[in-house]
Structures are given as structure tokens and as C-alpha cells.
Amino acid sequence: MENHLAQYYRFPENHVRVALRGNLSEAKGFFRFGPDAICYGRCSGAVSNSAGAALFDAQDETMVEGGTVLLPFDLQEVVDNLRWERYMEDARAGALRNPVVASLYYFLRPLLPIDVRKHLQKAHLNGWRDLRFPRWPVDRTVDTLFEQILAQSVHKSEAREIPFIWFWPDGASSCAIMTHDVETASGRDLCSGLMDINDSFGMRASFQIVPESRYDVTAGFLSSIRDRGFEINIQDLNHDGRLFRSHGEFLQRAAKIDLYRQQYGAEGFRAAVLYRNQQWYDALKFSYDMSVPNVAHLDPQRGGCCTVMPYFIGEILELPVTTTQDYSLFHILNDYSINLWKQQTELIMEKHGLMSFIIHPDYISGVRERCVYEALLSYLTGLRDEKNVWIPTSSEVNRWWRQRRQMKLVRRGDSWRVEGEGKERARIAYASEHDGQLVYSLTSRQGENHMEEIKSRR
Ligand SMILES: [Zn+2]
Numbered sequence: 001m002e003n004h005l006a007q008y009y010r011f012p013e014n015h016v017r018v019a020l021r022g023n024l025s026e027a028k029g030f031f032r033f034g035p036d037a038i039c040y041g042r043c044s045g046a047v048s049n050s051a052g053a054a055l056f057d058a059q060d061e062t063m064v065e066g067g068t069v070l071l072p073f074d075l076q077e078v079v080d081n082l083r084w085e086r087y088m089e090d091a092r093a094g095a096l097r098n099p100v101v102a103s104l105y106y107f108l109r110p111l112l113p114i115d116v117r118k119h120l121q122k123a124h125l126n127g128w129r130d131l132r133f134p135r136w137p138v139d140r141t142v143d144t145l146f147e148q149i150l151a152q153s154v155h156k157s158e159a160r161e162i163p164f165i166w167f168w169p170d171g172a173s174s175c176a177i178m179t180h181d182v183e184t185a186s187g188r189d190l191c192s193g194l195m196d197i198n199d200s201f202g203m204r205a206s207f208q209i210v211p212e213s214r215y216d217v218t219a220g221f222l223s224s225i226r227d228r229g230f231e232i233n234i235q236d237l238n239h240d241g242r243l244f245r246s247h248g249e250f251l252q253r254a255a256k257i258d259l260y261r262q263q264y265g266a267e268g269f270r271a272a273v274l275y276r277n278q279q280w281y282d283a284l285k286f287s288y289d290m291s292v293p294n295v296a297h298l299d300p301q302r303g304g305c306c307t308v309m310p311y312f313i314g315e316i317l318e319l320p321v322t323t324t325q326d327y328s329l330f331h332i333l334n335d336y337s338i339n340l341w342k343q344q345t346e347l348i349m350e351k352h353g354l355m356s357f358i359i360h361p362d363y364i365s366g367v368r369e370r371c372v373y374e375a376l377l378s379y380l381t382g383l384r385d386e387k388n389v390w391i392p393t394s395s396e397v398n399r400w401w402r403q404r405r406q407m408k409l410v411r412r413g414d415s416w417r418v419e420g421e422g423k424e425r426a427r428i429a430y431a432s433e434h435d436g437q438l439v440y441s442l443t444s445r446q447g448e449n450h451m452e453e454i455k456s457r458r
Contacts, residue, residue, distance in 0.1 A: 004076055004080075005018060008146050008309065009164040010409065011162060011409065012416070015163075016149075016153045017068040017069065018069045018070075018071060019070055019071070020071060021061070021063065021070035021071060022072050023044055024044055025042050025044065025047055027042070027047060028040065028041050028047065029041075029049055030047060030049070030051045030055055030133070031043045031047050031055050031056040032055040032056070032058065032059075033057070033058050033059050033145055034059045034144070036141075038055065038132070039058065039078050039081075039082070040081045040082060041073055042073065042077065043058055044061065044073070045061060045072055051133035052132045058072050059148070062152060064152055064153065064156035067153075067156065067157055069149055075149070082307070083307060083313075085278065085303040087303075088302065088303040114331055117331065118331060121332060124300060125297075125298065125332065128298065129297075131297055134295040134296075134297075135295065137295065137324065137343060139294055139295045139306045140306070140307070142306050142307035142309070142311075144351075147351075150431055151431075154431055154433045154438070155433045155436075161430040162430065162431045162432075164409070164429055164431060166426065166427040166428065166429040167309070168352070168390050169390065169400055169426065169427075170425050171388070171427045174383075175355070175389065175392070176355040176356070176389055176390070176391050177205075177319070177355070177357070177392065177394050178198070178203055178204075178377075179206050179233075179270070179359070179394060180206070180360065181208045181358055182208065182209055182215075182235070183214070183239070183363075184215060184362050185215040186362060187360060187361040190361040191207060191221075191224075191361055192224065193361075194361045195225070195230060197373070197374065197377070201374075201378065203391065204230055204231075204392075205230055205231070207225050207230060207233070208234065208270045209232060209234065210272070211237060211238075211264070212256075213240070214239055230393075231268075231394065233266050233267070233394070234257060234260050234261055234266045234269050234270075234286075236270070237256055239272040240272075241272060241273060244271070244276065244280070250277070250280055251283055254283040254284055257269070266286070267287040268288045268319075268394055268398070269289050270289070273300055273301075274293055274296065274299050274300075274321065276292055278313050281314060282315075286316060287395075287398055288316060288317040288319055288394065288395070288398040289318050289319070290318075290321060290356065292320045293305070293321045293322075294307070294320050294321065294322040298333075299325075299328075305318070307320065308347075309351070310397065312405075319394055319397060319398070320354070322348055322355055322356050323348075323355060323356065323357050324340055325358045325360075326358065326360055326363050326364060327360060329341075330369060337375075342379065345383070349383075354397065355380075357376070400422065400425075403421050403422035406420050407419065407421075407422065407423060407426060408420055409428065428442075429441065430442075430443075
């Protein structure tokens with residue numbers, strides 16, 4: 001099995017060793033790792049049914065022996081439970097809190113005035129602010145867990161710093177992508193104006209197109225997007241909210257979706273309204289998916305993958321949705337500022353993660369909404385210019401993350417080098433520890449040893 005910690009950082013082989021300490025409980029449940037990370041799985045300490053209870057802190061029972069970090073839980077299992085949202089199935093808190101309201105609402109959604117929609121949502125969203133897990137407005141449990149384990153490993157190791165392949169190309173500090181889901185015919189007709197806005201900020205984006213039932217998709221429409229340097233992905237099949245109703249139905253629809261994937265030449269997928277079942281993804285032949293929210297308190301299907309980094313679901317790369325959607329911001333939170341998005345990007349950038357945005361052409365047709373969107377673009381391009389944030393398209397992220405997965409750090413004389421396709425853009429980073437905090441340093445270029453930048457955790 002793939003070692004998640006080693007894959008996350010791309011260490012040289014065997015540089016960081018993790019093992020299980022003690023006997024695991026039969027039952028799965030919640031426990032914590034330090035003050036910031038709520039974990040879910042089996043543990044040698046007591047586990048709780050509720051994330052809101054006083055939780056056993058597994059960090060207290062973590063040791064380092066002979067260079068190996070000994071954890072009272074199975075790191076692989078716990079990370080999968082979070083990324084694959086397995087804590088939701090177990091908790092039976094699952095998919096739809098109120099299936100009748102949810103399916104009716106999402107079937108009718110494009111036809112309903114916004115006031116009626118808000119009313120229907122209230123039943124579902126009641127109490128969301130009290131949810132402690134995943135953590136609002138961004139959950140970084142997986143990222144924090146990996147950092148803390150690495151910090152312990154470095155603290156006790158003789159090397160005092162551990163080389164790894166930096167997360168993003170050309171030493172970028174973080175990454176941001178813009179994605180547009182086209183919901184209705186009027187949204188489709190607004191795409192060209194939206195591309196004009198994006199172009200004025202030098203921002204490329206992907207458009208997620210619903211292939212059946214919603215609106216006509218002509219070859220001319222697809223090429224009007226592609227010819228301008230934007231990307232096409234498939235959104236669902238017909239957006240009726242039933243893609244994941246049953247496995248049989250899903251497999252039939254996945255086969256149809258695959259024909260559209262080939263016809264459109266699309267690499268990426270997003271399910272309607274972020275419905276999902278990651279256990280079934282092996283039936284999708286896309287290179288990447290963008291349907292898993294980081295924290296889904298405002299989405300009809302609750303849960304969240306608890307990481308701000310891309311991760312693999314089998315052979316599909318998941319680019320999680322790490323910020324609040326425009327619809328939720330405007331119509332659930334009634335917020336017409338970019339304050340929440342700023343707060344989320346800051347939290348993501350602390351972990352050098354992926355900021356991904358869903359903006360619907362359908363929902364920003366009004367002047368007020370469009371101004372908020374332009375403020376967001378202005379903010380993001382500022383981050384690109386001032387904070388060295390990489391702003392590619394979603395398929396460029398996919399390509400980089402796949403290349404990085406194949407790269408290797410190898411010793412040449414007394415220095416490290418990156419080998420593999422794409423290595424020209426890769427940077428070597430070093431993880432060290434000061435006063436219990438993990439610190440990253442980044443080499444300026446392949447093979448050069450002088451440090452360009454110190455990146456600390458807080
Ligand atoms: Zn949609």
C-alpha cells in the first residue's frame with residue numbers, strides 16, 4: 001500500500017519511518033492528535049462516538065524510537081477515514097439529513113425563486129455552526145497530522161533536516177484554481193462574458209458542463225471556451241441529484257458519462273451539487289475529480305475530506321473544493337464580501353495548499369454578485385504577484401501532481417537531486433524543527449544549496 005506520509009512529502013525512500021504502537025481498539029471513533037487535529041479510526045486509547053466529546057489525545061502516547069515514530073493508531077487507516085469521509089458512513093450521519101427535502105429541492109432548484117430555496121434549506125442547515133468536525137471554515141486535519149508527525153521525526157533524527165520535493169512547481173508558495181459550473185441555459189449564455197472578466201485579470205478557469213437534459217451543448221459552444229484557453233470538464237450526467245442513488249444506477253450513468261468524456265475530450269469531472277461516494281470512483285475514467293468538499297457544512301451532503309492538498313482516490317486525483325461556493329456565500333450566509341474567502345485562503349496558505357473556487361455563471365449575473373467576484377479575482381491575482389501563489393488551470397494541477405508523484409529524490413555526491421519528468425520545475429525543500437514547530441526551507445533551484453525562503457508553520 002502507498003505510504004500516505006511519504007507520498008505527501010515525497011521524501012527519499014525510508015527517510016521517515018512510522019509504525020503502530022500498542023493494540024488497536026475494535027471500535028472506530030474520534031480521538032485527537034494535539035490541540036488542532038480531530039482524528040477518526042481505531043486507536044490504542046479510548047475513542048469517542050462524538051467529535052464534540054472530550055477526546056483522548058494520541059499525541060501523548062506517541063514516541064520516537066530508533067528513528068521510527070510510534071503512533072497509537074494506524075496512520076494510513078486514519079488518513080483514509082478522513083480523506084474518503086468514512087467517518088460519515090459509520091456515523092450514519094451521512095448523505096442527506098432529510099432526503100425528501102434534499103432531492104425535491106435539488107430537482108427543482110433551477111426553477112425556484114431564491115426565497116423559496118432558502119426556506120427549503122433551513123430544515124437541512126439548522127445547527128450547522130455547532131458542528132465541531134470537520135472544522136469550519138477550513139479543515140486541515142490531515143495536513144496538521146502529517147506536519148506534527150514529521151516534526152517529531154525530525155526532532156529525534158540525527159539528520160536534523162529532511163529533504164522532500166516541494167509541493168508546487170517553481171517554488172510557488174500555494175496554488176489557486178478557478179472553476180465554473182454551468183447550471184442552466186442562461187448560465188451557458190453568460191460564459192462568454194465571464195471569460196471576458198477572467199481575461200481582464202489574466203485568470204484562466206475550467207467550465208463544468210452538464211451533458212444531458214439541462215441545456216443544449218453544441219460543438220460551437222465547447223470550442224468557444226476551449227479556443228480562448230479555458231478548459232472543459234464534465235459536470236454530472238443530467239444534474240438530477242440521483243447519480244449516487246444506487247451502485248447499479250451509478251454504473252449505468254458512469255458508462256454514459258464516459259462517452260461524453262471522450263466526446264468532449266474532458267480530463268476532469270464534478271458531480272452535481274457535490275454529491276459523491278468515493279468508494280465507487282473506480283468506475284469513473286477521468287484523470288481527476290473535483291467533487292469532494294474540504295468541509296461540507298453548507299452542502300446538502302455533509303462531510304469533508306479534511307485536507308487542503310490534492311490526493312489520489314485509486315488512479316483518480318482528487319482536487320478538493322476548499323472554499324465556500326458562491327451560492328452558499330450569497331444565499332445562505334447572506335454575505336456579499338470576500339472576507340470569508342480571504343479567511344479561507346489564509347488558512348490554506350499556512351499549509352501551502354490548494355485554494356479551489358466554484359463560481360457559477362448563473363449566480364453572478366447580478367451587478368452586486370459580479371462585483372464580489374471581481375474583488376475575488378483582484379485579491380487572487382494580488383496573491384499571485386505578491387505571495388508567489390501559482391494560478392494554473394485544474395488540468396495543469398493534475399499534470400503537476402502526477403509528475404511529482406513519479407519524481408524521486410536521489411543522492412548525488414553530497415547533494416540531493418530530483419529525478420523524473422517535470423524535474424526542471426521541481427524544488428528541493430528541507431523540513432526541520434524549531435521549538436516544536438516544523439519549518440520548511442526551500443532551495444532556489446535544482447542542485448543549488450542556498451536557501452531562498454524560510455517557511456514556518458505559524
Ligand atoms: Zn451544478
